[in-house]
Amino acid sequence: MAGNKSTLNLTTYRRKESRLAWLFSTPAIILLIVFLIIPFVWAIWMSFTNMRLIPNPNVPTKFIGLENYIRLLTDDVFHKGLLNNFYFVAVVVPIQTSFALGLAMLINQELKGMNLFRTIYFSPVVTSMTVVSIVWTLLYNPDEGLINAFLQAISFGKLGPYSWLTNTKLVFPAIMLMSIWQGVGFQMVIFLAGLQEIPISLYEAAEVDGANGWQKFINITIPQLRNTLIFVIISTTILAFRLFDQVKVMTNGGPSNASMTTMLYAIETGWGRLKIGYASAVTVVFFLIVLLVSIAQRVLTTEKGAKKNG
């Protein structure tokens, strides 16, 4: 930058620059080490011990090798939590992604009042999940709840009433529906940004060739949105594995663990039942899943995304 300025003493300048750089970086580096890297490494180490949050004098903390992981293999509650996370991914990711894309295409048109609709669709995103969970618990009220009343009205009394949050089969779908309601606006905005980057000339050329709406969607919109689609699918998948707030507030994992999730189980074990070692093992499994998903994203995104720009 300043290498050719004869008035500056280059060595002094470089030394100053380097000193300032470290001065600027140190606060963030220290915070990241203390609050992210150390606990992260420690979680891995603790997962091989029987550590408890409040040490029990009779059971000193010791290294127990893979014992925690072996126990996880036969832990039914953990399996239920993990299965629920996969269940959530299998249902919510496709529904929420296509719903968000549909919304984005709808609000990407030039119609009067579009701004208002965009604002309304996005507004659940800024509402805290804790609040959403409480309001929806009332909506899901088993006897006189609004959702039961709505179902009965549109089915002429044939459907319901259901005990949404106390029925082992319905509780997780109920939480999924609510999560889609709260989260879809976020993905909608990301898709909208992606849609607006597609050159209009592509669509115009297709129209000259006589392509219909569906053909334009399949041959232009989808390939052009490839990286955005991957990003949305992957980030929704990761969010699905982080699932905690809703289940903690609405059901605490019940009834009979029907709405247990991996994260809820880790927190209940570590913070609730003070078994830090075991909870760390759950956390490590959770992280490995997130890591795999993230790696999948990087592989998929760089491959063809680069080709598109090239």
Add this chain to the structure above:
Amino acid sequence: MAEKKSKPLFNYHIRKRIKNGVKYVLMILLAVFFMFPVVFMLISSIKQDEFQVISDMSTLRAFVPIGDLGLQNYKDVFQSLSFSHQFFNSVFIMIMTVLFGLLINSMIAYALARLRFKGKNTLLSVIIALIIIPFEAVAVPLLIIVNKLPWFGGATTWLDTYHVQIFPFIADAFSIFLFYQFFINIPKDLEEAALIDGSSLFGIYWKIVIPLSKPIIATVAILQSLNAWNRFMWPLMVTRGEEVRPLTVGIQSFFGQSPRLWGDLMAFASMITVPVLIVFLLFQKWFVQSVASTGIKG
């Protein structure tokens, strides 16, 4: 659509009108879907008769302000639940996290984007790798660490304090990345001119780069404020009394009491939601832009 142009213009216009009409009906139905829980919450919160809240729920009366209306539920929440104190806690924690976060994350990002020093590339790759680690993956071990950390004045634990809810969230790898991406795209001309005029390197950061960075500052501030305001798991783990508890944990604990007072709960929920909705409506362009910018990641 191209072939339709050959048909009479009149026909084309009618088709377009019908098409738009269908679109509007669809969009209004969707608007109802996205608005009904919030409207329901607000209307229920001003119904003072607890039984009416429940009995109105199975009809459209749930969305109509009728019956015994008033602010009694709000008064209850203020009087018996130390709402104002918990509101202060939430605001204080949010402001501190965001302000320190903006400063510290933009500083390291500036160093990475503009200054030359040994180990810069390694540091950048480490920061980008850290984006992958979700906070949930470190929450449990972090609980052990903060349980035993010292603080000024001889305290030996960080539990039940403000700083335990602020410090872990100040440095944020993703915010650093967003700042970094913005800084490397600022043209260097201005900074070089200032350097020739004899500005210090710090002066360049503070007087030139930061004023140019308003869009990214707004983006990071909005994302971090929303995260801080809505944060639930960590404060639940590290606060026990009402002293430093934020609103999210406060309402969850009130929700856990029986019998559930739905009118009061809806008033509490409204008071957490409405301030954010107002800020969102005022700055919605910025909100949407912030969210859109998270999509560039990776």
